[in-house]
Amino acid sequence: MNSKSINGKTVSIGGQAFKIIVKDKLDQDNWGQTIPGESRILLKGTLDEFPFIETFWHELIHCIFYNIGRRKEARDEGFCDTLGRAIWCLFKDNPWLFDLTKGKATRAKKNRS
Numbered sequence: 001m002n003s004k005s006i007n008g009k010t011v012s013i014g015g016q017a018f019k020i021i022v023k024d025k026l027d028q029d030n031w032g033q034t035i036p037g038e039s040r041i042l043l044k045g046t047l048d049e050f051p052f053i054e055t056f057w058h059e060l061i062h063c064i065f066y067n068i069g070r071r072k073e074a075r076d077e078g079f080c081d082t083l084g085r086a087i088w089c090l091f092k093d094n095p096w097l098f099d100l101t102k103g104k105a106t107r108a109k110k111n112r113s
């Protein structure tokens, strides 16, 4: 993934559209920053692919927990690191999960009443 390719995209989290902004340098030499009040996710675009994606997932976890009102978890950097990496690896190692969430998995549809 080219980090610049997601610059300007939005990601919807619980109905809130967060704009992704990729910059070469962030304040305090951060790799990422979430500004929930301004619906923005900032990412450092000069990172290598692995830390860039890991940072993106970390910021997504911040957004999710801000969105559901769990401020304590949203501010916990270690928690966001761990959960972000776990979910990223879950989807990376099981790409069929994306299809399932899009409703393309036939078995999931058949089992619904």
Ligand SMILES: [Zn+2]
Binding pocket: 058, 059, 062, 077, 080
């Ligand atoms: Zn963080």
